Amino acid sequence: MRIRRELVGRADETSLVEAAITDGHRLVLIDGEPGVGKTRLLEHLVERAHAAGRTVLAGSATEFERLVPFGTYVDAFTRLTDAAPSPPAEAALRALLSADKADQLDRYHTYRDIRSFLAELADDRGVVLALDDLHWADAPSLELTEFLLRRPPAAGFTLAIACRSDAVPPVVGEAVARRDPRVTRLSLAPLGEDAAALLMPPEVDPRRRRLMYRVSGGNPLFLWALLDADDRRLSELAEDRPGATLALEQTLLAVLRRELDRLSPAGRRAAHAAAVAGELASLVVISHVAELDLAGTAAAVDELCRHGLGTLAGARFTFRHPLVRAAAYDTCGAGWRVAAHARIADHLRGNDGSLALLAHHTERCAELGDERAARTLGDAGLAYLDSAPTTAVRLLREALRVLPERDDLVPYRGVLLTGLARGTGVMGSLTESRRILHEVIHLPHEVASAAVAFSSVISRMLGRLDEARALLSAQTRKAGDDGRVRAQLLSELAAVAMLRSDPGGARRHAHEALALVSKTTDPALEAAAYALLAVACLQDGDLAAARAHSRRAGWLMDSASDTALVPHVELVAPLSWSEISLNRPADAERHLARGIDLATRSGRSYAMPYLLIGQAQLRTRAGRLAEAIEIAEHAASASEYIHSSETLAMARCVLLLPVLWRHGVDPAMTLADSLTAAGPGSAWWQAIAYVSVARVRLAGRTGGDHPQPPVLTRDTEVERLAVQSIRAGADGDVGTALERSAAAVEAAGDLPYQLGIAYDARARALSGHDDLPGAVAAARIAAERFGEGGAVVERGVAHQLLATVHGRMGDVASSHAEIGRAKAAYRESGADWLAGQLTRVERRLAASGQRHVARETALTKRELQVAELISQGLTNREVAEQLQVSQKTVETHVTRIFSKFDVRSRVALARRLASRGDRPASG
Template sequence: MGGSGNPPLVGRREALQEIGRVLDAAEDGYGFLAMVGEPGAGKTRLLNELADGAMARKLPFVAGRAAEFEQEMPFGAVVDALDDRLEEHTLSLPPAALRLLGTVFPALADLTGEPPAASPESQVARYQLHRTVRHLLEELAEPSGLVLILDDLHWADDATIELLDHLVRHPPRARVLVAVAYRPAQASPRLAALVDAAGPQGVRVTVEPFTQSEVREFLGPDVSRSRCQALFKASGGNPFYLEALAKMADGAPAAGTALDRHWEKGVAPLTEMPPAVRAALQVELSALPPQALQMARGAAVAADVFEPALAAVAAEMEQNAALTALDVLTGHDVVRPTTGGRFRFRHPLVRHVAYASTAAGWRIAAHSRVSSRLAELGAPAAVRAHHVVRSARFGDTEAIRTLVEAARVVALQAPGTAAYWLRAALDLMPDNADGTYPDRAELLVELTHMQAVSGHAEEGRETARTLLGLLPLDDTVRRARTVHMCAVMERQLGRIHEARALVLDELRRITDRQTPEAVLLRIRLVADRIQKIDTRGAQAVLDSLPESAPGWGPGLTAAVTSMRTMVSYGRGEVEEAIGYARTADQLFSAASDNDFADCLDCFAWLVFAESFLGMYDEALRHAERLVSISRTTGQTFILGYMLTGRSRVLAQLGRLEEATAVADEATAVGRDLRSQEVLAYGLIQQCLTASWRGDHERAVRAGDEAVANDTGSGEWWTHMAHVARALAMINEGRLEEGATALIATCGDGTLGLDFSTLVICAEALACVRAAQENPADAANWADIAEAIANPALTGDVGVARLARAHAMRAADPAGSAVVAAEAAGLLAKVGRRPEQGRAELAAGLAHAAAGDRSQARERLRAAAEIFESCGMRGLHAQTLREQRKIGVRVPATGPPAKGSRGGRKNLPFGLSPREHEIALLVAEGLGNQQIAERLYLSVRTVETHLSRVFAKIGVSSRVGVATAMNRSMEI
């Protein structure tokens, strides 16, 4: 791609200008460009211009493309782009990262001298791979930057789109420009949404057809006006179609009558190749010498980027004859050389027509020849599977085993591809298969799992039901596991009632309700009741279960006790819940990872219960182990819940950077699963952690998306989505709007939420009303907080005392300071550092209002230290401002929260909150790139805001901004 071989470009002035702007922006940081247009519209030609522009700027680029007939190949376009570069580049990434990358990139597969699957690092969720690829791009971008060009992504596999989704939501911290091209009608919704997900860094260029005047320019002065008009009408202005029709008219006059008939009929929609264009390409290929045409057909079968030797095998040609034919193909510009002695067709549509021109039987035999040759060369099953799936005969045991092996190799990193190959293997098996074939039921179990974790829950649900129809009624163990998996997928699809009905129906078939398989299904019912905060229904099921029974394994015993913990807490029996939690901890610690294979999802509720009970060390220890087990066993369909629980605990302890990273992974898992529920769980934590850190725009954006995923089920997570967004709005400074939303969600304090969250909501509302100088309503919310907080839960009591301190500040600032200090002590005792910091800040403000500057300084100093250590930028900046007000000399530092308690009216020079943030960072000495990274903005956005700052302050330099901001903070 790129280079001086491109003919002069016709039109495209706006597209070229946009490409130039994107390349200029890539000099400063990350960017994402989507080139969108119909087949043949000129997307690849514009990507070539992008490559040329990158070279002119001495900006390295790599390019790859997805292929129509290899759509199931994992990460195909990314491997095509990067693999050759990796062969030449010495990487400094850790060995574990290299082993993980070796599971995807052939160039790195042999670095450790062992098969990639043998390393424990390969047994991870896809998110880990995505993050490692991001680090790889950051390294490849040093020191000159990198442009990653990926063409024809409408044919990309799910794994590639998931990776790109991660890159736009978690951009590389380097000068990396990712440019993609795809056809809009064939693009998946997730691919089409990438440019919007990229935010300010995303640019979409729509490649339109030529105008009639551009067609005349393209065809040149030797073509008559009438012929130009006819070609314009027949091609619809599509450049590739235009070129093909022009060649047909010029090179095959005998076909003119047929062509005219196509023109008279008009053109088919450009999402399908017009008949006239297909005819033109067929004429072009049929004009080739017979051996050259045979080689073209063999090449179309062999691969998108093909080696001559393999194409010759497909074409059944002797090597010398094949090379001679290849010379003819290159001479006629049917194929073009690439790198490493390989070739590819000049355009995917040419390959499409060459492939389609083969007879069906010949095509099957050609794929079979290629598959056999690859097997002789020792190629892995995953490389051969593409040809096997297109050539295998029904009942072919070797083909079935190859497809199963290939599926198992790629299962962890590309479960969608694994599902495709497993489905193909099953389709090749006779219904009454004997022992020479793999076990059909086991393959259906694997297929169900792959469909579940790849986000194809609808297909997985149908597979699971097929499996249930196959399994005999007395195979209760496998039936229970299948029903459990099917119920999980029904839930992910939002079919909560169907999930419950499925479980109940299977339970009716089991006569002994205390067997492990029956208990597995019964605790599934308990989990559903917990989601609804239906403690009465959950307790009714648990009352019918013993503590243990013969045949129960350690994992199942621990799971039942874990559920008792959550239900006891939900009933307000805190002491009982703590007792169950301690027992569950002992059982959990004594069991092996394998003991949790069937009931792992139950333990998410143990983590949440422990977080509500203030047992943070235990919760974190359990969450970390559960995440590890989920990854190593491939149970990513429940990983999102575990990650969310872990993020919640980390945030409560003030480890906000870690909490943010874990919440990001939980959200990525939800997107991969295409589950509204799992996605919302992650988004809730993204919203809460971002809000604590002072990144209010990101917090509100995540909160909005979480609420948008509310399915109306009325379950705990749907209420939490509204709570998280409301708290983010309050912290942003939209006090009344946020308070109204929060009251609408939890005002009656009885439905849909846990006690701990209700106490937090009441404290937030007391704080808002105090800031709005409404002490009576603030006192009312403090009363509610104290009524809800259980005396046995020190953390909740501390939050309730903080609510009381807010309510007292106006009338009794000295008393408020005492109560806030008490709250800080209680919160410090349990390790809830963010809220401890807020209590210290409240005590400092109250002491200052009471005129006790000495105590105010001490409390504010303590608050500043906590906020700084936790990474709570907004509250840290607010605390520093309060310190300056009482005469403490502190340096200027990071941006305040947009919604700091002073509100928008206190910002100097009429600056907006975002402009104020940027101005403070300028005063701190940060450059535009550093500001962009700190605030998760593009450099271009920072520059735009900064120009407005200059105008509002009335200065023309960064020094002037710094001087003005420092003066504005002096008392």
């Protein structure tokens, strides 16, 4: 007997579904007990979304494949591309499936890509993503779903989820609890008696109908399962209709198992084979697994369809409901099931099947000591490390469990263990990762060294540099004469020293590494060592050496093949950092682009934050603020994904200035506060954070202290001196301001950006000292140097400073011109907040310009005489004598003159008079 296909009851729910589609709700959650009709209602939603012209993606999770990564999404995108192929859908599918391949995408990238493909698919029609049976979703699919909920890809994006009430994923639950009007929750209750009656075939008599309703409690699936039950069984079941979900499911399963008992032996075998095969259940596979010939299989599958247990679409059999499959899976016998999984694994091996499915079936039949199974699981685990670390860790554990304990397999065991450590480390269980690495450290040194180098990476990401250093030093001693291995460990040591602001140590280790590398012909490793050397020289203030090493590193990196570069890709970050500092933005750009591409393709997710941070810094310098912010935020999210507190703090550091310039003091201060609370662990980045936070605080004219870095290196010295100078000037301490700005100029060497920073501070100090012509000259140099250094925003700031000083000098025309230049620079760079501030400055200047003119022309004849004598260097007494007035009177005149000219010293007054071309400076 068959149940009706059209939807019965559910009038309220369907109208809410209609509204959610029309209004483009963000989330629709359909929940309820097993079999209550969630899938059915979701199907209805999908039909309605199609009818409304939306792009629809529908995928479902399955109970027995919940360990296959991204299964739910692969299903959705496969169905979409089958129905209507489109480039974004195909690209999305490739991204999801590439988790299979050796050069997979890393997890965070996969999420971002899927998100942008969905945005593309949404275009202006909107997109509905319907995910069914989410209670069975694999962990990566759930994470991706959470990601899409937190960051919806487009305005017209609707996520529709069907899920059992007791397994609603936490983020979905939270979204529903927030009572957002764009979220709809449909908690399905069992059907009422009338609706249930509509589901039953008309020939069922009223007494039986009532009994069935009582037993099923209005649960449609239960009703269907009862259709063929005899009266005695119905009465038995009526005694205790279970209330709880679990009990309901058990009862349903029991009922369904009895359905299966009624099949012929071949039919039952086919059902069992199809249950184990899942989405692979074609006639050929069923025949292979059930060990039936093809004709027998076809007859058996027909029998299943006749009993309403499932349908055949093309050559593929699908069960009518997941619970039917579960019942079949349960009843096939544990031993037979293991053998069935092994037969499917064989089939997949013979047919080049997906590594994901192969691993899934292998996992279910792997025996201790089975090397082939161990390698399948191990290779799959290694391939998933970055895209689906949870899955990877599970597969690697299983691989290690079954891998035979043989001497020749020790290196492979080491590789698996290192992978396992990487997976657990990336997932944030550092202690677990460290424990595993300890196991590896006892293995032969080639394997151990890779593990130690990786553990140093973990420690660096957590800002635990002492730990990294200790491990590396110990391993370097053990590493013996293998030049390559030693060079690698020494480079890592140099990186740690660089972060500790120990340029001497970094130079020493890098030189040692280079001495070994020259014998190995590994250009990428050599490039890495030179890059570290370049940064160490910058930290030492040895610019000539920094230039030479940075160029050499860049040249070597350009000549290294992708394969050679991948293991050292993270060290593109220090290279580009040196190139940015040494004013070679084009080189930095090229190297970062390649590094990011390689890190993405090779799944080295831990390298991404470093590279993105370099790129954000480059964009900030070039005045591409919107991009800089986006990239730095991307670096921050990528850091959160890999639980790297250190790169998170670094990303926030590089966010400070672009956020300040674009969005203003408040958001920048919030960031600065987060850095005060949880700043970088490395001394070098503490120094970088220190100067950046100080610049933000200066802009906000707020005090408050950010912790001073423990070690100061030369690369941040100019900025530090400049900040101190400007701060002293703001406090009225003109002497200190002048002295610090002079020191900054001295320290800047010949680097344009540094010179710009120093002369900007110099100009401010001179302006505070009322040396306005001096201030103008210094600010001009600042603007020019910033221009040379490609620092668009800072150049704008220097022009703004020039405008203010010209304004103070009463030179309205020059002031206007400078404002125009500042404005253009801010507009070009997207420095919206600065542009807003500038408008205010402009208004103030216009007003005070008029005041200046008014005041200065209002100088009395006598005042003018006094002013001119004073600027010739006469004392008050001498002026009094010459004009034949009392000294007291002269003092009064002087006070007035100072006030009218807005100056505080006689020298300044002289300069002011000299700069007013319309008046003679003397005579």
